[in-house]
Amino acid sequence: MSSLCVFAFTVILILLPAARVSGKVPAIIVFGDSSVDAGNNNYIPTIARSNFEPYGRDFEGGKPTGRFCNGRIATDYISQAFGLKSTVPAYLDPSYNISDFATGVTFASAATGYDNATSDVLSVLPLWKQLEYYKEYQRKLSSYQGTSKAKDTISNSLHIISIGTNDFVENYYAFPSRSSQYPIGLYEDFLAGIARDFVKKLYGLGARKISLGGLPPMGCMPLERTTNFAGAGECVGRYNEVAVEFNGKLEKLVGRLNKELDDVKVVFSNPYDNFMRIIKNPTSYGFEVVASACCATGMFEMGYACQRGNPFTCSNADRYVFWDSFHPTQKTHKILADLAVKSVFSQFLP
Template structure:
């Protein structure tokens, strides 16, 4: 296990040598893909602050990250020479000085759609923005307006959200699907994404990356629905993700033209994850179709617990940690891909 960590760390060091960072802070919005533990302080069942979550984190500590170790934003921060983890804004163990170098407002289970966040009683995206405004005020009180504004304008803003809107909302409950055909629901979400980016811009953000949807039909939880067909990926879900991503890229190009001085990029998560899932051995994995925790087919959060006898012994041999979330090694590979192919424009 330690050898795997050393390998990951050495790879990060290689990235750090190659990148001369101009970014001194990372500010994160989104869902469980980038939540480092905000849900620990929310009255929700969408939690992961217990073992075996965090079994490969520092001191084997479960932090609320939905992974066996670190998540992609942690690796991005370390590679840029900022810090080795991005803290959760609601974590009382950190203060505004800590948050000046990086902070995440993300909440596992949330989405663009307010109804999505209400399903598991997590932080809606609009509330993440409220916390961000509060954070801005705290920065200005502590550092002064000029220094705070410099931190905010030079920070890199990362957004990763949208999967729950489809898998935990549109396809799971009849409310949105009876009102919208899926193409119209995509457009509804894109309208929210557009307004959120404009709000960030109006609040001073100038370096923004927004991630697309993953191949959500290939997540173990969804493949489990195709039990009679050998647990193949649900292609209809993947097509929706691809269609949404094309529209999101179009939105990014349009806003880049309209918002003066913004550096706005689209981060492609779909293709790197699809390649890893379809060809796990090529990336050093042994298992790509199910997760490590429990049976790896349907368990996550409280169903993924230390009492389950089926959890694997070496999580980073698996593409997925639980039935929906990547392992630490996969998170590193996604971060590496994003740094090289998207975020390099910022440094």
């Protein structure tokens, strides 16, 4: 199975509890990949799904929702911390309607990327399609809340973008097309250009609070370590070097956007250094296992390879940083969400 992205949320070194806060953020609006997909892929023809056990085994009711996790994901916890609902629903889920989406919605699609070629690999929603759904959402919101209130909701909502890892591990390094077109540095520039245009389009649609996520140490995902035979199962250094380089370009992009666009606050959520601290010192965060995942053997399984009843699947996911070979456990998501609210997102609090 092709790899899916882990996640990209800024964390700080110390662990602080999430606080429930009331304020000026009426909704959490999310774009991205499997790090923030709450089940949109359940409703499109793709194999990139996780709507089956053991996914969701620690979710309320033990329900597999389509989140690539044993329970809730970071955006769910962020929503709750802002005094909103405890889960952010998937836009394509027919069990929800605009009254649910008015306080939070995710358009994310597992296995996608900035590059349209990345979304083509497993036939998932490209970023431009997520934007089209967002426009449709705005029309529904205007009908539901009235034009004036809907505009206020959009301008004050926190827009979170978590995407990019798939462009490298599922596209650039997996197939020859992009790597034959672009040296890695130019491909990074290509993706950063798409990120810039996407933020500007959100701005043009009324968004004023935007978080642009960077890449985690993608060379340290369990699958990458498992297949790093020459490196004796250690993190893949070249993947991590690319993550650091690309993050630097996104950070500079955020600075330029804040200067170019009026009345906007764009923040950069860079998870790299802090997530690497978790990997190097897992016990400091309450983890015991970081090199392998909870599901199945923990070495290479995700999606349909993460099957219910596999005798190797761990009994306590809270001991593990990763749930499957690409995605974090609910506990990891909660830690990152708590820290992000206390650091980067604190400036959006009243």
